[in-house]
Amino acid sequence: MTLLETARHVRPRRTxxxxxxxxxxxxxxxxxxxxxxGAFALYTSAGALYGFNLLWVMLPLLPxxxxxQEMVVRLGCATGMGHAAMIFKRxxxxxxxxxxxxxxxxxxxxxxxEFIGISAGLGFFGVAPWxxxxxxxxxxxxxVSTGAYKRWExxxxxxxPLNFLVLPAMFALKPNYAEAxxxxxxxxxxxxxxxxxxxLIIGLVGTTIAPWQIxxxxxxxxxxxxxxxxxxxxxxxxxxxxxxxQLGAFALIVLAAVLYFGTRTQxxxxxxxxxxxIHRAGYSYGALYAVALINAGLIGGxxxxxANAWALGExxxxxxxxNRTFREAPLFYVTYACCLAGAGxxxxxxxxxxxxxxxxxxALAAIILPVTIVFLNLLLNDRALLGPVLVNRPWxxxxxxxxxxxLFGLSAILAAQTIAPNLFPKTGA
Amino acid sequence: MRTQDIQVRTEAELYALDPDYVTQPEGRIxxxxxxxxxxxxxxxxxxxxxxLVAYRFTEYAHLVK
Numbered sequence: 001m002t003l004l005e006t007a008r009h010v011r012p013r014r015t016x017x018x019x020x021x022x023x024x025x026x027x028x029x030x031x032x033x034x035x036x037x038g039a040f041a042l043y044t045s046a047g048a049l050y051g052f053n054l055l056w057v058m059l060p061l062l063p064x065x066x067x068x069q070e071m072v073v074r075l076g077c078a079t080g081m082g083h084a085a086m087i088f089k090r091x092x093x094x095x096x097x098x099x100x101x102x103x104x105x106x107x108x109x110x111x112x113x114e115f116i117g118i119s120a121g122l123g124f125f126g127v128a129p130w131x132x133x134x135x136x137x138x139x140x141x142x143x144v145s146t147g148a149y150k151r152w153e154x155x156x157x158x159x160x161p162l163n164f165l166v167l168p169a170m171f172a173l174k175p176n177y178a179e180a181x182x183x184x185x186x187x188x189x190x191x192x193x194x195x196x197x198x199x200l201i202i203g204l205v206g207t208t209i210a211p212w213q214i215x216x217x218x219x220x221x222x223x224x225x226x227x228x229x230x231x232x233x234x235x236x237x238x239x240x241x242x243x244x245x246q247l248g249a250f251a252l253i254v255l256a257a258v259l260y261f262g263t264r265t266q267x268x269x270x271x272x273x274x275x276x277x278i279h280r281a282g283y284s285y286g287a288l289y290a291v292a293l294i295n296a297g298l299i300g301g302x303x304x305x306x307a308n309a310w311a312l313g314e315x316x317x318x319x320x321x322x323n324r325t326f327r328e329a330p331l332f333y334v335t336y337a338c339c340l341a342g343a344g345x346x347x348x349x350x351x352x353x354x355x356x357x358x359x360x361x362x363a364l365a366a367i368i369l370p371v372t373i374v375f376l377n378l379l380l381n382d383r384a385l386l387g388p389v390l391v392n393r394p395w396x397x398x399x400x401x402x403x404x405x406x407l408f409g410l411s412a413i414l415a416a417q418t419i420a421p422n423l424f425p426k427t428g429a
Numbered sequence: 430m431r432t433q434d435i436q437v438r439t440e441a442e443l444y445a446l447d448p449d450y451v452t453q454p455e456g457r458i459x460x461x462x463x464x465x466x467x468x469x470x471x472x473x474x475x476x477x478x479x480x481l482v483a484y485r486f487t488e489y490a491h492l493v494k
Contacts, residue, residue, distance in 0.1 A: 078450065078451050079450055079451060079453060080450035081450075081453070086453075089453060089457075090457060090458040091457065091458060091468075092457060095468075227447075227448075227449060227450065228443060228444065228447070228448050228449075228450075228451075229444045229447045229448075231440070231444070232440075232444070370471075370474065371471055371474070371475070374467050374470075374471055378458065378463070378464055378467055379458075381463065382458055382459075383432075384432060384454040384458075384459065385432060385451065385453060385454055385458075386432065386451065387432040387435035387451065388435065388438075389435060389437055389438070389439065389440055389442075389443045390435075390440075390443070408470075408474065
């Protein structure tokens with residue numbers, strides 16, 4: 001009997017902690033994967049270019065991310081099925097293929113960014129890029145090849161604390177925490193509503209709440225076999241995951257702001273901060289940052305590759321589970337391996353536009369996000385599917401449709417800026 | 430369990446019942462007004478954005494280079 005099954009069969013009051021420990025996983029892993037290499041690039045760019053001035057963007061993203069992923073928790077626990085298969089069944093093959101295609105393209109681009117970060121991080125320690133790519137593929141394949149979801153999850157959970165290795169570097173730089181915290185509540189658009197800041201804000205939204213998270217978490221919940229009764233603990237798992245994201249984002253923005261804001265420094269490489277930390281705080285802080293970057297790439301890489309493998313397997317209606325062996329679920333493992341091998345190969349191509357891929361993938365995710373969220377919200381209003389208790393309440397619909405309107409609005413601003421770059425005049429900071 | 434078997438009014442009652450997964454209903458989602466207009470909006474959104482976004486991405490490189 002697994003820990004999860006044991007926790008379900010013992011008295012609830014005495015076993016709250018046991019139940020939580022059994023259920024913790026999908027929520028905290030998906031949210032830690034959120035702070036991936038692309039997020040490192042976006043958060044540090046935001047800090048370097050605008051100081052603390054864009055921290056306010058992170059505040060509304062806390063409830064937005066929670067509400068979006070909480071719907072995934074209900075849907076996954078109630079149906080035991082992945083998100084891709086559900087869109088196919090309930091919305092037809094056009095939207096099904098569209099969602100799957102989007103997901104796989106954006107995820108693949110994201111995995112490329114993870115490899116870029118890992119190569120840069122290992123490069124800090126003198127490891128050659130091709131060795132980094134091979135090591136990463138071997139490590140990430142070893143993670144999933146145990147034939148048991150729980151073993152993979154334990155592996156991934158062990159990586160979560162490494163996400164906090166950016167904190168010592170932030171502490172070492174002694175930022176003004178009060179000033180930074182005050183910027184959470186001060187809406188500012190330095191330089192006005194210009195295309196660059198709009199693109200950066202959309203990128204921040206896209207990196208904090210992304211389509212892969214919805215697909216990944218629902219599939220992970222299904223693979224873990226969480227059930228309706230597990231919803232409250234799964235929500236708690238998600239809540240802690242949200243705190244991990246916020247803390248990581250805060251540390252990265254503040255770190256880059258203290259290091260670079262006002263210096264007109266352009267962040268051209270993922271590991272540039274680690275190198276600069278050596279001069280400002282010492283080698284060990286630079287090394288910790290590099291390890292955090294590698295870890296971000298590993299969690300992001302495994303999560304995005306798994307999201308693709310699960311989704312394709314669900315749509316093809318073939319076994320796709322970490323509880324299956326390679327022989328039992330060949331498509332699942334081949335998809336996973338192809339994602340890693342393909343992304344690794346792109347990173348090794350000389351003169352590939354890696355910086356452009358890193359930054360644009362987050363905005364691409366943000367633009368596709370409204371589509372994913374709309375389907376999610378419609379599924380959560382499907383009474384025939386979820387029944388009267390688990391469908392969205394009116395207040396949840398108000399929150400969700402407001403969130404969707406906001407995401408559409410951001411995309412519309414980007415579109416308007418593209419058509420007419422001078423539409424929004426620049427103002428002082 | 431089938432969705433119509435969920436005869437409870439609150440989440441607490443539902444958890445106490447400890448049901449297994451609900452089975453998926455057959456066929457497409459009912460085409461309510463919300464579903465219809467959401468799908469229309471998505472089509473318009475996609476048509477409007479795909480070209481624009483591709484164009485915009487090519488201009489972003491200066492922020493990182």
